[in-house]
Amino acid sequence: MVKVQDKEEIILKAAMDVFVEKGLYGAKMQEIADKAGINKALLHYYYRSKNKLYEHIFRFIFTKITTDIIELMNTDLPFKEFLRYFISKYIDLLINNHKFPMFIMREISHGGKIASNVINDVIMNEMNCRYPVIDIIEDAMEKGEIIKMDPNQIIITVLGSCLFYFMGENIIRTVLLTEKSFDRNEFLEQRKDAIFKIIYYGISPR
């Protein structure tokens, strides 16, 4: 017989697939139950309501990617290497979780309670006010390695450049990257390099 913990994990995995794919409203409890190989009543037995289950999933995913990113920022590398390292590892992260950004953004853009509760919790716990990146960037500015500007502009440019491909992959592939021989892995390796070069030299003194 399947152990409780395993069963819980099976359910969670099924729920995650469906919610990530279709969002809160588009997901149906029946579909989740089917995917987990159980029936609806058991789903409610484990997770009292759709909203509870959804919040569970959202919290799990949001926490995972937040801690992953914070992990990436926790380094002593000098700025240039840090930037290269961060971009590369962040894109690796996205390759392995390519549907998460859209899922999170979709939920956040709704501005519902579920998202904001989780976000507040996670930010309270994981991030203590000031993130290390800001310090790393400001330090590099002090040393004259990069030009002075609002560090947030740099951060948003890095994140946006990395994320956009994954959020819009379908349309980008339809409109922009239309070659039949397109090699996703190769392109993403080039992408790491391009983002690093553009941004690093874009903020270097001239």
Add this chain to the structure above:
Amino acid sequence: MVKVQDKEEIILKAAMDVFVEKGLYGAKMQEIADKAGINKALLHYYYRSKNKLYEHIFRFIFTKITTDIIELMNTDLPFKEFLRYFISKYIDLLINNHKFPMFIMREISHGGKIASNVINDVIMNEMNCRYPVIDIIEDAMEKGEIIKMDPNQIIITVLGSCLFYFMGENIIRTVLLTEKSFDRNEFLEQRKDAIFKIIYYGISPR
């Protein structure tokens, strides 16, 4: 009495608000009817079904922003000025339609028929195979004004840098831009400048 065309516009506006805010599944016909000040039956009288209405809205929005962007690219400016102009105008566009990108992305990421039909139609009509930007970029590379790299990397970086703020505004404001005195307009003006500088100098020869 309200004219037919006006009424149609009222309905379309209401439907747009609700669909953009909540997506296909989250939107309810009743809510759209209420917002338009009519009842459900009339909604079905004008637009036979929810899917039809949704496709109408999606097509309208997708066409609008696509043609707006193509319009921006239709210029004779030299590369440097073109890049500055494009970023500035594109962000202005996003300021005035800040919920559209998320709406479009959400739909596209589903990969449903509705989106792909519309996209194929619009791309067939509006874009004839090769976009002017690629030419502008490759031209600048020939002249040695910018370094050689896959033009798509530049395009994706520009679009991602511009779009990301609008797609993730809620979370960015929560996590990154937390000052009470934050001035959105001022920040976005700075953003135009930052994106231009980072990318232009990032792809300039050194």
Add this chain to the structure above:
DNA sequence: ATATATTTTAACCATATGGTTAAACTGAAA
């Protein structure tokens, strides 16, 4: 083996929702 607690299920229930229908209303043409 028996009793007890925990899992799992089939059958229901109440409500929400997309969609229909037939009748009533309205404005303009004849």
Add this chain to the structure above:
DNA sequence: TTTCAGTTTAACCATATGGTTAAAATATAT
């Protein structure tokens, strides 16, 4: 004024869906 096409509405319908219940099945302890 009458007529008729085009509008608008209230009342309905069928289905889907989140959620409940009570009983059956299973595991565990004694």
